[in-house]
Amino acid sequence: SSGGNVSSLIRTLATAEGRQQHKEQEEKKQPVAQPPPEQKPLRAPPCERMPDGSCRVRGVYHHQVLKAGLRLLDERWGLLGKGLGDLADGMLRSSLFRDLLSGKIRLQSVTGNDVSAAQHDIKKLTLVQLLRLRTLHLDFTPSGCGADTITGVGGTHEAFLTTLDGLLFQQLGYKAVSPGGENGQAAAARFKSTSDAHQCGREAVMFVAAADAVPSPIWWSWWLPEGVDVATDESGGAPRVQNRQRVFFNAQLFASSRKFSDGGVFEVSDFSKPDRHDPSGRLRWMDWKLHVVTEEGDLSQEPRADIVVPEATSPASPSREAAANGKNKNAVEPAAAGGNTAGLVNAETLRNLRGGLRKTGTLERLGQQ
Numbered sequence: 001s002s003g004g005n006v007s008s009l010i011r012t013l014a015t016a017e018g019r020q021q022h023k024e025q026e027e028k029k030q031p032v033a034q035p036p037p038e039q040k041p042l043r044a045p046p047c048e049r050m051p052d053g054s055c056r057v058r059g060v061y062h063h064q065v066l067k068a069g070l071r072l073l074d075e076r077w078g079l080l081g082k083g084l085g086d087l088a089d090g091m092l093r094s095s096l097f098r099d100l101l102s103g104k105i106r107l108q109s110v111t112g113n114d115v116s117a118a119q120h121d122i123k124k125l126t127l128v129q130l131l132r133l134r135t136l137h138l139d140f141t142p143s144g145c146g147a148d149t150i151t152g153v154g155g156t157h158e159a160f161l162t163t164l165d166g167l168l169f170q171q172l173g174y175k176a177v178s179p180g181g182e183n184g185q186a187a188a189a190r191f192k193s194t195s196d197a198h199q200c201g202r203e204a205v206m207f208v209a210a211a212d213a214v215p216s217p218i219w220w221s222w223w224l225p226e227g228v229d230v231a232t233d234e235s236g237g238a239p240r241v242q243n244r245q246r247v248f249f250n251a252q253l254f255a256s257s258r259k260f261s262d263g264g265v266f267e268v269s270d271f272s273k274p275d276r277h278d279p280s281g282r283l284r285w286m287d288w289k290l291h292v293v294t295e296e297g298d299l300s301q302e303p304r305a306d307i308v309v310p311e312a313t314s315p316a317s318p319s320r321e322a323a324a325n326g327k328n329k330n331a332v333e334p335a336a337a338g339g340n341t342a343g344l345v346n347a348e349t350l351r352n353l354r355g356g357l358r359k360t361g362t363l364e365r366l367g368q369q
Helices: 002-013 016-029 062-079 094-102 112-124 127-135 153-177 194-213 320-324 347-355 362-368
Strands: 047-049 055-061 219-223 246-250 255-257 265-270 284-293
Touching (some): 055 062, 094 112, 094 127, 153 255, 194 219
Antiparallel strands (some): 047 055, 219 246
């Protein structure tokens, strides 16, 4: 009976041993909590074949595609034997960077003072080292002045990532526009400003990610920003500076050419648009329509639509001019960066807010007047 059960429970709980046995029995009855399934990082944006034979790459944010492209480049260059190499001489925090690049420690575990002291050393990293360091921290969004905290430690980490992003995309832009994928001063001379190099780097990474979803053809028609000069082409002609030049970008080699490929090229029509549900106004949905052009004469004589890769599509992204110069004048506040702001406003949120409103009768009184 229920009375007997209660009496038995009382006797059991009367001693320390009985209480321990009762606790163990109750714990056995509790269901074992299963950890949530680990989400794999995006490898390539989704792609669908259209009835007209074109491809549509859409359904993800720009910043997600940029992350996928950086991961692919890091893996690809690692497989090609492009090791991280030795760190440059004269670095103030060489041991810290060595631990970060090896994955021994993470940036979020480093104190603000050490991060601040190491920021100057970022400029001495090679392209491969910059890429590896950023890839290891793609999912780290530090909290800074935009968060409800009592310290500014996160702001120091944000400034570090801002500088890292700027230099990384600048170097990627230098490499992408060159026929042989060269780096250094020779590549930098092809740009009127470092901001153009930064823009080219971001666009090239988008191509890399999209090319993993649609691997053939491997060449992409690419209209460069105004004034960007392309290196001497395969025929030996002198480089020419036009208002805008078209090159053909090889996403596998991460290099450009003026020569049309016999296998055809992709032309991109960009229909990307902002996420209207994003309160920050920074998130942008990717929507590319890819057309395969097999004859050079069929290429469009002007861009079908400019590829727009907004500056706030990575976890810590500066304005283009500041980023390209490796500075952090206009670092994006973390509350409005990356995917953390997605979904802050939805139907459920609005219903909850509406339920919390108090009736005042104001509308009824206004209607009677």
